Amino acid sequence: MTFAVPANLEAQLDELVTHYPQKRSASLMLLHALQEHFGYISRDAVEWTARKLGLQPINVYELVTFYPMFRQEPLGKTHIKVCRTLSCALAGSGELRTHFCSKLGLDAHKHAAQTTPDGKFTVEFVECLADCGNAPVVLLNEDLLPKVTPAQADEIVAKGKSK
Amino acid sequence: MPQEHRLILKHADQPGYTPDMECYLRHGGYDALKKVLALAPKDLPDGKKVSPQEQVREDVKSSGLRGRGGAGFSAGIKWSLVDRRSGKPIYLICNADESEPGTFKDRQIIHKDPHQLIEGMILSCWANDVKLAYLYIRGEMPQGAKLLNKALDEARTKNFLGKNILGSGYDLEIYVHRGAGAYICGEETGLIESLEGKRAYPRIKPPYFPAVLGLYMCPTIVNNVETLCHVKHIVNMGPAEYAKLGTPNNTGTRIVSLSGDVKRPGYFEIEVGKVTLGELINDPAFGGGLREGRKLKAVIPGGSSSKILKAGETFKLNRKGPDGQMAKVDVSLLDLPYDFDSLMAAGTMSGSGAIIVLDDTRDIVETLANLAEFYAHESCGQCTPCREGALWMSKALHRMTHGEGRKADADYLLHIAQNIQGRTICAFGEAAAWPVLSFVKKFKEDFETKGAADEAKAAAKH
Numbered sequence: 001m002t003f004a005v006p007a008n009l010e011a012q013l014d015e016l017v018t019h020y021p022q023k024r025s026a027s028l029m030l031l032h033a034l035q036e037h038f039g040y041i042s043r044d045a046v047e048w049t050a051r052k053l054g055l056q057p058i059n060v061y062e063l064v065t066f067y068p069m070f071r072q073e074p075l076g077k078t079h080i081k082v083c084r085t086l087s088c089a090l091a092g093s094g095e096l097r098t099h100f101c102s103k104l105g106l107d108a109h110k111h112a113a114q115t116t117p118d119g120k121f122t123v124e125f126v127e128c129l130a131d132c133g134n135a136p137v138v139l140l141n142e143d144l145l146p147k148v149t150p151a152q153a154d155e156i157v158a159k160g161k162s163k
Numbered sequence: 164m165p166q167e168h169r170l171i172l173k174h175a176d177q178p179g180y181t182p183d184m185e186c187y188l189r190h191g192g193y194d195a196l197k198k199v200l201a202l203a204p205k206d207l208p209d210g211k212k213v214s215p216q217e218q219v220r221e222d223v224k225s226s227g228l229r230g231r232g233g234a235g236f237s238a239g240i241k242w243s244l245v246d247r248r249s250g251k252p253i254y255l256i257c258n259a260d261e262s263e264p265g266t267f268k269d270r271q272i273i274h275k276d277p278h279q280l281i282e283g284m285i286l287s288c289w290a291n292d293v294k295l296a297y298l299y300i301r302g303e304m305p306q307g308a309k310l311l312n313k314a315l316d317e318a319r320t321k322n323f324l325g326k327n328i329l330g331s332g333y334d335l336e337i338y339v340h341r342g343a344g345a346y347i348c349g350e351e352t353g354l355i356e357s358l359e360g361k362r363a364y365p366r367i368k369p370p371y372f373p374a375v376l377g378l379y380m381c382p383t384i385v386n387n388v389e390t391l392c393h394v395k396h397i398v399n400m401g402p403a404e405y406a407k408l409g410t411p412n413n414t415g416t417r418i419v420s421l422s423g424d425v426k427r428p429g430y431f432e433i434e435v436g437k438v439t440l441g442e443l444i445n446d447p448a449f450g451g452g453l454r455e456g457r458k459l460k461a462v463i464p465g466g467s468s469s470k471i472l473k474a475g476e477t478f479k480l481n482r483k484g485p486d487g488q489m490a491k492v493d494v495s496l497l498d499l500p501y502d503f504d505s506l507m508a509a510g511t512m513s514g515s516g517a518i519i520v521l522d523d524t525r526d527i528v529e530t531l532a533n534l535a536e537f538y539a540h541e542s543c544g545q546c547t548p549c550r551e552g553a554l555w556m557s558k559a560l561h562r563m564t565h566g567e568g569r570k571a572d573a574d575y576l577l578h579i580a581q582n583i584q585g586r587t588i589c590a591f592g593e594a595a596a597w598p599v600l601s602f603v604k605k606f607k608e609d610f611e612t613k614g615a616a617d618e619a620k621a622a623a624k625h
Contacts, residue, residue: 021295
């Protein structure tokens with residue numbers, strides 16, 4: 001399959017580039033948009049971005065490897081980011097992540113992001129999500145969920161399975 | 164009775180208050196902008212003229228406003244350092260990369276009152292002759308970014324942004340720029356690199372002081388979300404009235420984020436220095452105390468990078484005595500006024516205003532291991548002492564929390580931490596070292612007991 005950015009998306013990206021006096025500045029915003037559309041940043045997406053901004057591919061690739069939010073592989077449709085950092089840990093986020101892992105047949109001892117073989121879920125430990133008063137918190141795709149209980153975790157899993 | 168004083172969050176949690184333009188306008192929104200645009204140049208007795216912009220810059224300085232992001236540096240002085248003679252454009256960046264563990268105040272503003280932030284930004288841009296500004300929001304706040312984009316569109320429609328703002332001849336554009344999950348982007352020179360489309364490697368100072376060589380090597384101001392909101396209130400109230408809030412040298416209000424082992428975690432806006440750490444933790448108006456049967460073990464007072472304070476500690480603070488003379492007085496941990504200077508006098512900092520409370524059920528080694536893992540993950544990797552040291556500390560603590568501690572680990576950790584601080588390009592080195600230094604020094608017994616017990620267990624196996 002050849003890599004193709006739809007015209008309407010490309011128009012949006014061209015508009016984003018105009019926000020900056022130097023095109024290179026638009027890199028992160030372009031990568032966000034491409035990841036949102038394709039689900040991850042492929043080699044082709046890196047090269048396409050580099051061409052668009054007049055950069056070498058390495059200038060873009062080094063961003064993909066530096067910034068934790070960028071992915072080089074497809075993510076699950078339901079992306080569960082459990083906060084690992086102190087306030088959430090004190091409120092049981094470690095147990096919460098283990099609960100998600102065991103429900104989904106993932107290895108709780110593995111630290112890195114894991115995706116289920118059916119591609120439906122990705123479970124990940126992330127650093128502070130800046131909502132510590134509502135610990136433990138989960139960023140579910142784009143929605144931040146406060147004070148997540150194991151029962152809510154089960155609901156998230158059930159919903160994600162039916163997707 | 165200590166209580167909240169809501170200035171920034173005055174409307175945010177009122178029923179029916181929404182983040183849209185119409186609601187903001189109904190609550191006096193953008194009046195401060197109209198006020199400054201109507202200001203006339205002031206004539207000084209010596210015949211010099213003070214421009215309206217200069218007047219507002221002077222007001223921010225005399226209000227005593229200190230940065231709410233972490234360093235607590237005078238906002239007015241930060242602005243006064245900007246190189247205005249270079250002929251290059253001046254940029255302003257709002258640092259909305261809220262990532263210091265324990266902190267969740269900027270989130271409230273962005274989600275509940277985005278126009279207040281935008282008005283604060285417009286005022287600050289206008290006062291500093293900025294024509295192009297960016298709002299750098301952390302990647303993990305996608306909803307916040309959408310809200311801000313919507314609010315910016317509304318502001319453009321009303322001509323609070325764009326060309327010839329309200330007929331004043333002043334042009335300004337603000338764009339949202341999203342980060343992508345790196346804590347180091349909160350460091351202002353790292354943020355600037357990130358905004359230039361690069362890895363967020365902080366720049367060395369000197370020479371790269373943002374006020375002179377910032378974004379695109381142009382003079383740049385980087386201010387925190389909450390700091391920029393205060394500018395609106397300084398304009399509205401006047402600097403003298405604003406400075407009556409809080410305490411001398413610690414003026415205004417600030418939003419405190421309280422989390423960890425309290426009954427009522429949450430955010431509370433207080434007059435700086437008018438409420439003590441003990442009141443924030445225990446008063447029913449704030450944290451409501453610890454859970455039943457628990458005792459206080461320690462407090463992390465200003466975000467995870469601040470040095471931990473141990474229950475029962477006392478500190479020497481300068482206080483005015485009844486005779487009007489300053490004298491050193493003993494102040495206990497819970498009686499520390501929550502402000503920049505008192506926390507500094509206690510050997511720590513109020514940082515981003517984030518308090519994490521630990522009760523006596525918490526294992527101090529586990530707690531530090533959690534934070535050390537954060538710093539090991541977030542080190543940008545540019546400076547060897549930090550890249551390697553943060554990881555060594557985390558590995559040692561991981562070992563200690565997995566039954567393989569050694570009695571010598573306490574000193575080993577101190578040794579590494581001491582070799583990070585002061586040896587890195589940016590303050591992340593200190594941020595990674597300080598928790599380790601303070602935890603291990605203040606709770607050395609916990610570390611040594613754990614290490615010794617593991618060693619005894621290992622010896623018994625052989």
